[in-house]
């Protein structure tokens with residue numbers, strides 16, 4: 001479908017405004033990230049953060065695969081597929097991104113093979129559940145808003161703050177490649193998904209759907225960071241008050257348990 005120059009200008013203007021809205025969203029500049037330079041975090045804090053963040057890394061490609069199935073045109077599918085090929089490891093020595101993340105987890109103190117055995121804060125589980133819901137139940141453009149603007153546009157800004165904190169905590173560059181490589185790759189992913197978006201931001205209703213997806217994702221992201229903050233505080237208390245009664249993670253599920261309970265399936269529905 002040919003776009004007029006005016007339609008393209010309107011779409012680009014909307015996307016530019018959305019980028020600005022995202023840049024200043026509390027999910028992107030959450031206080032735990034914003035304070036990294038002035039209130040440095042320890043390696044022990046990053047061990048906690050690493051364990052809570054792993055399930056987000058490990059589920060991301062699945063959201064995108066589900067969304068790809070629902071893309072309305074080959075052009076949109078191409079842009080999503082380009083991002084996916086990178087996530088599978090095309091530009092990271094054949095190692096997919098969760099494999100790269102595992103290297104960071106080991107540097108942060110997690111044991112090999114036990115990355116998915118960390119009790120997860122309910123806000124971490126909420127984040128994942130919300131993104132599966134968005135990518136399977138909401139209209140396609142809400143999903144594209146959540147993964148494009150909501151993820152690929154926001155990650156370089158969030159990771160820049162995280163990397164400052166990781167360096168201050170003494171991690172070597174080779175240990176934090178997952179983080180640094182995303183500051184570059186997600187600039188590209190964000191740009192590619194912007195190209196997928198530009199053809200679908202022509203009507204006010206389309207623009208509203210894209211913005212809704214971005215904000216749903218970032219609201220869940222803000223809650224995620226609060227969950228991480230809570231986990232770090234609980235771990236700090238446990239370290240300073242040994243044997244301090246019941247731990248706050250009682251009853252919390254691990255990624256391994258969630259995977260055993262959850263079935264994610266595209267299927268034929270006849271009406």
Ligand SMILES: [Fe+2]
Pocket residue numbers: 087097182
């Ligand atoms: Fe990635």
Ligand SMILES: [Fe+2]
Pocket residue numbers: 083152185186189
């Ligand atoms: Fe990405």
